[in-house]
Amino acid sequence: MMSQMDYWLKDQQARGVDIDAAKAKLKKLDIHVPLWLYRDTGTRFGRVHQEDSATADNIFEVAAALHKITGCLSSIVAGGAVAPEDVARTKARAEANGLKVSTVHGSYTTSEGLYYGSLTNATSAIRKEFTEYMLKQIEAMRVYGAKYLSIWLPDGTNFPGQGNFIDRKKWLIECLQEAYDHLDPDMIMLLEYKFFEPAFYHTDISDWGTACALCRRLGPQAKVIMDFGHHAQGTNVEHILANLIDENMLGALHVNASKYGDDDLIAGAHQPYRLFLIFLELVLAERYSGFDMADIALTVDQCLTMEKKMPGTIMTVENVQIAYAKALLVNLDKLKELQMKNDVVGAAMTLKDAFECDVRPLLRMVRAESGLPVDPFAAVAGL
Template sequence: EDAAQVNKFTGIAPEVAIHIPWDKVDTFNEIADYSQNLGLKITAINPNLFQEEEYKFGSITNSKPEIREKAIGHIMECIDIGRILRIPYLSLWFADGTNFPGQGDFIKRKKWMLQSLREVYSAMPDFMSMLLEYKFFEPAFYHTDLPDWGQSYIFCKNLGEKAKVLVDLGHHPQGTNIEFIVANLIDEDILGGFHLNCRKYGDDDLTTGSLNIYELFLIFHELIKGNADDYRKTAFMLDQSHNIKPKIEAMIQSVISTQEIYTKALTIDNKCLEEAQENQD
């Protein structure tokens, strides 16, 4: 209902992502009708693989097979829900990692993750794609099993064409050139989508455009320039956490700010820019 209010006031946010088990209901056919009546379409589903105490030492990278199987089972449950609701995106983020040297074997954990993701990938219906999100630290502090776009890229390439990289703007080290990453993911045809937010230091999940508007402008420029015929296939989602601002107002600010910045990026004369670059002007 909150998401419907955002769309009611802006007219530019008709889609919503759900998070399981937080948004779990007894009958998902009913929620499909309910969301449609609100003017919304459910287009992404996120399994929760970090809340359970059993995932303290990892979910699909846990050294205990029964924990890995539980995590896989939960993702399969989300795929089943997605099949009922015809949700096009399975969005995956893993908190898996370690806090101390020697706590886990890097390569064993990598292989467990790949094996688990292959099982999940093979179970997805034809209309569903996997979005694989990375984060360089937190909650793990020594190493994270999916820390950056390169590692996510490796897994996606091993899985197949329906696996794409998801870029969360707050999941990078300070000073990272995110627009460079986006340009390369587009060039490799493996950019799947974004979690839009803003940050100052860590994964702050603040209102989009509240701090670094220019960064998002440059990201949109690369998206428009490098993916002009296909940019509508990119999933744009808001991943934010508001405890100071009222949530609906914060979302309204975010979607309007995103649209404004994207529109400004459309005004760039790319032909003129390319000529200036070639002439070293």
């Protein structure tokens, strides 16, 4: 007698899906996580404490426990501490817990950088200070064996006339170029764009076009970070993603969800279909463009305030895995055929058929085959 799982597999095979290939892709999924995701966070109104928040003493153990449950969270993003003793301590603690620092992400939001610009500040001494800070981050990358230098700048203006756009652009390029020229051959500089906030008149790296132009000026080791929440409402994020991949400019994806602005909510919490469409573009690019997801840093960029840290992280991972699994169930040959026939409804329904599949049985199968807890929520509740 066939089990429910047997019927599910038979149905997917009838739809032309290679389940073994889908499982192999899911097992390779690597999600990068900033250590501060596990710490107490807050908003401009105050700091929020969660009872399961990590402390400085146990944060690596928390990260390791969540990786042990999910199997995909070993790559961590280290903050901007660049003192040699801090870097050595972070490296040792990460390695002792089976983790690896993949990315160094500095902070440019000191009082000088936040108010009047860091790499675009009219005061050359401040620009030099932040440039030297980037060079120290690169030294930290060498110690960690990290691949990515992640840069998001708060730089911008609030009033017309406050700054000269082109002067600021030139200063920015000069500073970035100096840091870029110090990269090792296997390092990647990542530039993140955001269309507003904390600046409200203009932002120096405001959109994907600006970020691409800067990266092209710097060289082939400069790539773009696309953060899901860094766009105006209604922006077709998956279209931007497709173009960044096609231009060989995508270096990282920062996953989250947004309702109004850069909300940094749990990925897939509000618009699961959009998350599915984003992962579909990654699947399409791997199929047709020689793109490899392993070449980008798929990174969680969220602020868990109302949610407890551990189950919130598990929910994030599961939402990402579900979206990716559904994208892998799309019959790409059928989709291409319908597109070439201008069968609008047929193509749309092909996506809908995959999106409406319950892929949780597939994820349970992948976890069991990988020696992971089949129910990660139950596993994290037992910690």
